[in-house]
Amino acid sequence: MNQYRFLCLFMFTSLMACSSEKAPTEEKKSPVMVVTANPHATEAGLEVLRAGGSAVDAAIAIEAVLSLVEPQSSGLAGGGFMVHFDASENAISVFDGRETAPAAATADMFLDADNKPMGFLDAKNSGLSTGVPGMLAMLSLAHEDQGLLEWSSLFKRASQLATDGFNISPRLYGMLERYGKYIPATLEEGPTEAHEYFFGDNDQPHPVGHLLKNPDYANTLKLIAADVSAFYKGPIAAQIAEMVQRPPRAGRLTVEDIAAYQAVKHHALCQPYKDVQVCGAPPPSSWVAVGMILGILENSHGFSEKGAEDPMNWALFAQAQQLAYADRDQYVADTRQVDVPLQGMLHPDYLAQRAALISKDSAMPSITAGDPWKYNTATTAQVNGIDATQDVHGTTHFVIVDAQGDVVSMTATVESIFGTTRMVGGMFLNNELTDFSFRHTDDKGLPIANAVAPNKKPRSSMSPTIVLDNNGQFLMATGSPGGNNIIAYTAKTLVGVFDWGLSPQDAVDLPNLVARGEKVRLEKDAAPDSLIKALKDFGLNVDASRGENSGLSVILRKPDGTLEGAADKRREGVIGTL
Known part of the structure; x- marks a missing residue:
């Protein structure tokens, strides 16, 4: 512990x-x-x-x-x-x-x-x-x-x-x-x-x-x-x-x-971000990647004041995703059977090291997993093979605040x-x-962390999230369906609200951008042509031909204690109040 x-x-x-x-x-x-x-x-x-x-x-x-x-x-x-x-x-x-x-x-x-x-x-x-x-x-x-x-x-x-x-x-x-x-x-x-x-x-x-x-x-x-x-x-x-x-x-x-x-x-896994605490599920959930994205962003050169209007802010967000996804794919699995360097992945020095790879001027020349083991004193370093888990979409998400002020952020799936x-x-x-990865070793014969094993839990992208303010009070709940894209969708709402000053609904309505590996998928119908062009000019391998079918559900507690909800228009989401 x-x-x-x-x-x-x-x-x-x-x-x-x-x-x-x-x-x-x-x-x-x-x-x-x-x-x-x-x-x-x-x-x-x-x-x-x-x-x-x-x-x-x-x-x-x-x-x-x-x-x-x-x-x-x-x-x-x-x-x-x-x-x-x-x-x-x-x-x-x-x-x-x-x-x-x-x-x-x-x-x-x-x-x-x-x-x-x-x-x-x-x-x-x-x-x-x-x-x-x-x-x-x-x-x-x-x-x-x-x-x-x-x-x-x-x-x-x-x-x-x-x-x-x-x-x-x-x-x-x-x-x-x-x-x-x-x-x-x-x-x-x-x-x-x-x-x-x-x-x-x-x-x-x-x-x-x-x-x-x-x-x-x-x-x-x-x-x-x-x-x-x-x-x-x-x-x-x-x-x-x-x-x-x-x-x-x-x-x-x-x-x-x-x-x-x-x-x-379980105990919740939490990452400090600005003056809030952002919390989610430990592995086999992949929420640690959401925490990494935020930690990398906080250690980077930072967003401009133009928020979502600045294509370079999107370029920074994409690169933070690429680094976090690379580590998540390499290391996250069922911790009952595989050692996962959680301490290292969220260590501030490691996050600063990863953030230093991000450029203001052009896309990163290569995207590979880092070495968080040196920052992970509680377990012995392992050499994992290159992940071969396939990318699929599914799942649902919902959020609830009850009359006692208790909150649920829940993601559920049949895959x-x-x-x-x-x-x-x-x-x-x-x-x-x-x-699970269908292959259990990579081309070099190294064991893949998310390989099948008896009684093992497959790695999940589900990342239900709750945010607390600096007094430990509930501030926001968010999450999404979408397979591996869940990490990017969830991080988008957090960045939209806490960095770019948007309402929950405006944050949900932002174009979905998923940067896992070298390809950066950008929701064509929601993204202006100027953003697509700017990211391509930056050197990112942008695929703007696919829709990104998120299903975000968000509740934010405003300073006066009232609640503001957001439902993703990409599905049949509905906000209900009493």
């Missing part, structure tokens, strides 16, 4: 046993706000808060609804990270619900007969890619710690929507229209439950506005509401294991793997769009194990 003290971690005792529900307080009520990626989810959260529930209670209701209405992004058969601020203690904690590989996982499980990585879609749409779901275990652990309402009451809105039906939204339809061809329609391709759920007799996806009912999910929620162990040790676990083990490309997950899963309460496309109990199974 010495290295964590150095990193300004908030110290908490671990939650070792079930505790009674947190008693409601008589303290003065603070403003309440919910921001999610879907109107049904926002209303579910508000409904719980109206009933006197906590931010954690609301998060449970929200995720249960998102699992139904936004199944392409997250679900109860997936996982996530929750960062929680307890206003009564001015303390931040992290609840880790990241999935784990089965005990029978092997380093070569994603290699084909020729010892080459199998195609991503073959791996994704298979039983091989499903990890033990961590979402419900995480939500249950958080509820034991911070719940105000009865667990069983938190699934009512989701159950009603599953029973009575919900209208297919434009975004869900768009996902089906673009990616429905990858959902198996015949048993030769794979289990067909998802095709039967989403497609009509004409073999076309149900249109926008179609009333979609999911009685299987309603029954699953009934079992979970009565006892969460039904998921991990009861009939649901058996159904998940059976589905995972079906061909083609049968997986190795067993009921024993599912029963053994345990969510974890890729519709996970494995396999369904159990009305839920999509995750394909989180494709977040």
Whole structure:
């Protein structure tokens, strides 16, 4: 723990046993706000808060609804990270619900007969890619710690929507229209439950506005509401294991793997920035890269006063990303099985060393990982191979402030769009194990940190974030979906608000810029041509041909104590208040 003290971690005792529900307080009520990626989810959260529930209670209701209405992004058969601020203690904690590989996982499980990585879609749409779901275990652990309402009451809105039906939204339809061809329609391709759920007799996806009912999910929620162990040790676990083990490309997950899963309460990882503390989840989350971006920026030559209007400020932001991503890709993995130089990665001297590589005049000639081990006294240096983890997009994010002033910033996922496309109990199974590197050694034979191993958690890009002011009070919550891009999206909102003086919504609306490796992706539709040209002239390899599909949700506490929210217009985000 010495290295964590150095990193300004908030110290908490671990939650070792079930505790009674947190008693409601008589303290003065603070403003309440919910921001999610879907109107049904926002209303579910508000409904719980109206009933006197906590931010954690609301998060449970929200995720249960998102699992139904936004199944392409997250679900109860997936996982996530929750960062929680307890206003009564001015303390931040992290609840880790990241999935784990089965005990029978092997380093070569994603290699084909020729010892080459199998195609991503073959791996994704298979039983091989499903990890033990961590979402419900995480939500249950958080509820034991911070719940105000009865667990069983938190699934009512989701159950009603599953029973009575919900209208297919434009975004869900768009996902089906673009990616429905990858959902198996015949048993030769794979289990067909998802095709039967989403497609009509004409073999076309149900249109926008179609009333979609999911009685299987309603029954699953009934079992979970009565006892969460039904998921991990009861009939649901058996159904998940059976589905995972079906061909083609049968997986190795067993009921024993599912029963053994345990969510974890962690200390938060924090980075000082200007006069605030920015906090997130430790590995296997990649939040440390967000902290590195901020630390590199603070040690650099600094932004001009022109803020987002100055292309050179964007060039500085891009270079800070490139350096942080290089280190993240090289070193971050499950710390239960791999030593990660966290102390070194956030050491001010190391950040200053990395920042010194940034030029005011032109792009960096090369981008490689640094050597944070020399600043990492708590562990022995390791030589890692070059990462081979693939870049995929998915996930959802939401933020909540409750009447007690407690805050949740939570990112949840089933990994890729519709996970494995396999369904159990009305839920999509995750394909989180494709977040591992398919190769376990690089071309030089060096071990890759994020390689597959039994019971290991794959590295995650999820980076839910909470910011505290210099008095330790809640200031802002942010985060985003978007695969590896999450780090860049989240950092953008922090820079936009704290460096460029923007409102949360204006920060969210800024063009998304993702600089991982030599290529710098810039959101063409949001970025002016003058910015694209200036960054190219600076020497950056700019790709302005792709849309950057973030889903940022932000809440900021203003100086007068009121709340200001922001929802990403790139998705179906909605801000809700009471």
